[in-house]
Amino acid sequence: MVEELNEQAQREKYVRGFGAMVLSRTLDRKLITAQRQGRVGFYTPSTGQEATQVGASMALSKEDIIYEYYRDVALMIHRGVPIEVMLDQVFGNSSDLAKGRQMPSHFVARNYNFMSIQSPVATNLPLAVGAAYAIKYRKKGNIVFATFGEGSSSTPDFHAAMNMAAVFNLPIVFMCENNGWAISTPVEKQTKTEIWKKADAYGMRGVKVDGNDFIETYKVTAEAVEQARAGNGPTLIEAVSYRMGPHSTSDDTSKYRTDEVQEGSEKDPIEVAANTLKEMGFINDNVVSRIKEESVRIVEQKFDEREKIPAPDPETMFHDVLAELTWNLEEQMREIL
Amino acid sequence: MSSKVMNMVQSLNSTMDLRMSQDDSIILLGEDIGKDGGVFRVTDGLLDKYGEERVVDTPLVELGIVGMAIGMASSGLKPIAEIQFQDFIYTAMDQIINQMAKLRYRTAGLITAPLVLRTPYGGGIRGGLYHSQSGETYFAHTAGLVVMTPSNPYDAKGMLSSAIDSPDPVIFLEPKKLYRASKAEVPEEDYKIPVGKASLVHEGDDVTIITYGSMVPLVSRAVSNNSVSADVIDLRTLVPLDINAITESVRKTGRVVVVHEAPRTLGMGAEISALISERMIEYLYAPILRVTGPDTPFPYRLEEYYVPNEKRIMAAVQKVLEFR
Ligand SMILES: Cc1ncc(C[n+]2csc(CCOP(=O)(O)OP(=O)(O)O)c2C)c(N)n1
Numbered sequence: 001m002v003e004e005l006n007e008q009a010q011r012e013k014y015v016r017g018f019g020a021m022v023l024s025r026t027l028d029r030k031l032i033t034a035q036r037q038g039r040v041g042f043y044t045p046s047t048g049q050e051a052t053q054v055g056a057s058m059a060l061s062k063e064d065i066i067y068e069y070y071r072d073v074a075l076m077i078h079r080g081v082p083i084e085v086m087l088d089q090v091f092g093n094s095s096d097l098a099k100g101r102q103m104p105s106h107f108v109a110r111n112y113n114f115m116s117i118q119s120p121v122a123t124n125l126p127l128a129v130g131a132a133y134a135i136k137y138r139k140k141g142n143i144v145f146a147t148f149g150e151g152s153s154s155t156p157d158f159h160a161a162m163n164m165a166a167v168f169n170l171p172i173v174f175m176c177e178n179n180g181w182a183i184s185t186p187v188e189k190q191t192k193t194e195i196w197k198k199a200d201a202y203g204m205r206g207v208k209v210d211g212n213d214f215i216e217t218y219k220v221t222a223e224a225v226e227q228a229r230a231g232n233g234p235t236l237i238e239a240v241s242y243r244m245g246p247h248s249t250s251d252d253t254s255k256y257r258t259d260e261v262q263e264g265s266e267k268d269p270i271e272v273a274a275n276t277l278k279e280m281g282f283i284n285d286n287v288v289s290r291i292k293e294e295s296v297r298i299v300e301q302k303f304d305e306r307e308k309i310p311a312p313d314p315e316t317m318f319h320d321v322l323a324e325l326t327w328n329l330e331e332q333m334r335e336i337l
Numbered sequence: 338m339s340s341k342v343m344n345m346v347q348s349l350n351s352t353m354d355l356r357m358s359q360d361d362s363i364i365l366l367g368e369d370i371g372k373d374g375g376v377f378r379v380t381d382g383l384l385d386k387y388g389e390e391r392v393v394d395t396p397l398v399e400l401g402i403v404g405m406a407i408g409m410a411s412s413g414l415k416p417i418a419e420i421q422f423q424d425f426i427y428t429a430m431d432q433i434i435n436q437m438a439k440l441r442y443r444t445a446g447l448i449t450a451p452l453v454l455r456t457p458y459g460g461g462i463r464g465g466l467y468h469s470q471s472g473e474t475y476f477a478h479t480a481g482l483v484v485m486t487p488s489n490p491y492d493a494k495g496m497l498s499s500a501i502d503s504p505d506p507v508i509f510l511e512p513k514k515l516y517r518a519s520k521a522e523v524p525e526e527d528y529k530i531p532v533g534k535a536s537l538v539h540e541g542d543d544v545t546i547i548t549y550g551s552m553v554p555l556v557s558r559a560v561s562n563n564s565v566s567a568d569v570i571d572l573r574t575l576v577p578l579d580i581n582a583i584t585e586s587v588r589k590t591g592r593v594v595v596v597h598e599a600p601r602t603l604g605m606g607a608e609i610s611a612l613i614s615e616r617m618i619e620y621l622y623a624p625i626l627r628v629t630g631p632d633t634p635f636p637y638r639l640e641e642y643y644v645p646n647e648k649r650i651m652a653a654v655q656k657v658l659e660f661r
Contacts, residue, residue, distance in 0.1 A: 065412070099445045110447040115411065118443070120435050126404020127436060133405060134412035137364070137390055156428070160401035167396055320446045321480050323504035326533075326577040 002059070002222045011282045017058055017078060017214055018273050018283065019291050021050035024074035025263075025270055026295040027083065028245065030303055031090060031104075035249040039307065040090055044105040048244030048261065050074040051269035052177050055217025056145065056239070059225050063142040065113045065135070067128035069121070070105040071177065072147055081109045083302050093309035099319070100312045105248075122152035125161030125174070132170035132234075143228040144172040150238075151182020153195050162202040162236065171228040173221065174236045177211065179243035184256035196238035204234045211239030212269040215276065241269060340524045344517045348490040349379050349455075352497045353417060355527055357387055363501065364409060366393040367402055367419030376421055377457055377516055399429040403454065407437050407506075410452040415501060423458035423510065424470045437506045438481030453500045453507045458486075459551045459598050460644050461514025465637030471550075471599035471630065476508045477576050477608070483532055484575040486510040488553035490521040492573060495530030503532055512551035519554065535579035537586070541566035544654055545586040547609055548596040549575065552645060556596050559647040565654055575605060580612065587613055591622040592657045598644055601629040623660035626653040 005013060028045035035043055046053060053075035060066070060079070068075060076086065085097065089107050092100030098108050098116075108116035115131070118124060128146035135142055152158060153176055165172050176195045180187055191198075199206025205227070209220040217239055224235035244261045246253050253260065261267045277283045283291075318325060318333045325333075343351065357363045365380055365387075371394040374381030384392040395402050399420055406416040420426045426433070433454070440450045460469040476484045483505045487493040493511075500507040530536075538553060539560050548556045549572040560567045568586040572579065587593055593613060595606035606627035613625055628645045636643055 067408075097445060097447060098443060101443050101445065106443070108444045108447060110444070116440070116444045116448055118435055118439070120431055123404065123431060123436055126401050126432065127408035127411065129401070130405035130408020130410075130416075131412045132408075133364075133393075134409050134414050137414065156398075156400060157404065157432075160396075160398045160404065163396055163398070164401050164405060168393075316445075320442045320444075322483065322577070323441070323446075323449075327580055328577065 001226060002219050013058065014215070014277055014280070015282055017054045018277055020078035021054050021074055021214070021270050021273060022291050023083070023295045023298065024050050024077045026292070026299045027073060027077070027086070030299045032245070032249060034303065040104060042104045042249055043090065044070050044248045045245040046071045046073040047263070048242045048269065049177055049179055049211065051214035051273055052211035052217055052239040052241050054078045055214035056175055056221045058214070058218040059221035060145055061142065063113070065115060065131050065142065065144045067115050067124040067131065067144060067146040068117060069124065069147050069149065069152070070117050071149070075147070076107060076109065076112070076114060079112050081112050081114065083298065084306055085109055087302055087306040088309065091306055091309065092311070093306065094312045095306070095309050096312070099316045122148050122155040122157040124148070125157050126164070128172060129161050129164045129170060132165065132172040133168060135171055136168070141229065143225055145175065146172060147175045147177055149182060150176055150178035150180070150187050150195055151185060151190055153198070154190055162198070162204065165234040166202040166204040169233045171231065172234045173224040173228055174234065175221070176236065176238045178238050178240045181243045181247070181257070183247045183251065194238065196236060199236035204236060206236045206238070208238045208240065211241035212267065212272050214269070214273050242267065244268065338524055338526055340522045342520050343490050343523045344520050345487070345490045345493045345511070346377060346379050346516045348493045348523045349497055349511065350381060350383070351523070352494045353380065354383060354386065356498060356501055357383065357391065360415065361391070362413065363415045363417060364391050364393065365417050365419070366395050366406060368395060368397055368421050370394060370419050375419060377513065379455070379511070380419065399425055400432045403429040403432040403437065406452045406454065407432065407440065407450045410450040410506070411440065411448050415451065417453045417455060417501065420454065420456040422468050423456040423472055424467045426456060426472070430475070433476070433482070434479050438479045441505070442481055449504065450506050451504050453497070453509050455509045455511060457513035457516070458510045459512050459514055460635060460640055461512070461551065463637065463640060466634050469635040469640070471597070473510060473575055473599055474604055477605065481506070482576060483507040484510065485532065485573060486512060486550040486575065487573065488512065488515060488550055488571050489519065490523050492530055492536070494523050495528050496573060498527055499529045499532050502529070510550065514551040515554065530573065533574045533577045533579055535570050535572045535574070535582040537568060537582065538571045539567060539569035541568055543567060543590055544592040544594060544657055545570065545590045546594045546596060546654065547572065547583060549573065549605070551598055552596045555645070555647065556650060559650045562647065563651055567654070583609065583613065584617060587617055588620045591620050592660070593621070593625040594628060594650070594653045594657055595625065596628045596645055596650055598630050600632045601627055602632050604629055623657045626657055628653045
């Protein structure tokens, strides 16, 4: 269940959620533009999935462990990951926590329990199950939250993870962010069943939610989190939204789809959220404008600042393969550098 | 200090038992490792002692076992996962190559996966194509993994104990042919054989034979039976390789044979041979020869033709010794 909040606290919580959605969208816009200008190498926007991610994040605690995927920008921002951490990763500069090792959108933020992103889709899910096993074994009381796209539900890793999580009755919540598309492949070509229904086959609870509605997503996630925390096992949530942007900056959506959702239209989750919060009397047009302007200011300022940071020292390429630098790497380092 | 006479299975079992009794973060997981004690009985009796939370019978899914072990390790546990036969590890190769091996690198050390992945490998049980493979090259070729393989009960204990303590993920390949092949005195207390340390199991002057795993006893016997004055190096750790042990011996003998059961092409022998010719060709009197399994799948009825034997080893040694 969602926590009981007085009106003031609820207003703060919801408006903060809205702020994260807007900041995430602003960052997406900036990075897509910057990629076209040749200032950024690559990017996978979360545009269209902000309500899903923020709604979910609102239900999680600081101690919960997140096995996220590459599109979870709004989720990371809402959990408090500083925007410079994300920009440093995108630039792969010397301040990047991972020393520029990965292509953009493969974030890590250990301090916020983001367990790092791999490219091969859904392979985070079995790891998430292992982390949930550790929590249960140590009786820690936190839970694991793991995300993936609907295309990723076709993988063996999805199957393995769902099955094991149910068999071991683990404190984990899986969230399928169904944005309708896996690059150019629509969900109808991915699977013959609805994703949430697959839960039944594994013996866990499955639930579908309108991922464009952050409050509904929050409530549904909170329920699943509570169930997991209480030791009552995993849930598979299917949050349905729409990938409004391209798959990545390398993608041309006009080759495969005509059902684009425009930013600012009534299907845009940020518009949906703005309207809901206005109806609740939590914000008005002035507040919305202020939040948007402030986001642009922050993103522009941080982008310019982080862009100037130089690349990592070439020596770092040889570090962290194993805990210690082995003789062959030492030799290869001397040979190359 | 007391010791017991044990075979390799008992040695591995007692190592896990000892370490589990001292450290409750050690968790075993795999198929049929609990009640059944593993199909080779390496985990026999541990379920009764440590319970099913720590000796976990998993569903039948190798990528799940490996993935779970990685997640456990990143969360502070010390998993020892078993893959029932190395032949079945391949569905988990993505987890091994893209998660296990790369986690430290891709997070610059913020998140690591210090787990041990044990698996029986190689011939010796008439297992045919799918119960006999030696796939060490696949692991050795992937940056970010430690690869170890013991050749006797004493080493098995010291090496497994080091693998458990390793900050890196370890592929621990157990030559199933040697599981019960011999017995040795194994101290009851904990001891370590360091990662990356080879052992000189036979000393001589005329030729260096570099080998590991199931081939070690065979090579030792061949050398003794034929009174060859040979250094026999048991690599024990394939990654990182003990280049010093190799260098020291090759500079002394100037003649080298590499013996392994795995197929020849791009096997460990190829790498060892390249390393020696790159670094010390001026010490060599003869080409480096390889005695290996052929580049075929592992056959069922004709196993004895596939696996290197004394005759093939001696033919190569003779050729290298006589080369002028
Ligand atoms: C195992 C694997 N195969 C292929 C790819 C290439 N690829 C990257 S993202 C993607 C589509 C993923 O779609 P989905 O899971 O629905 O997530 P979305 O990108 O839509 O958020 C593909 C095919 C990959 N990263 N991993």
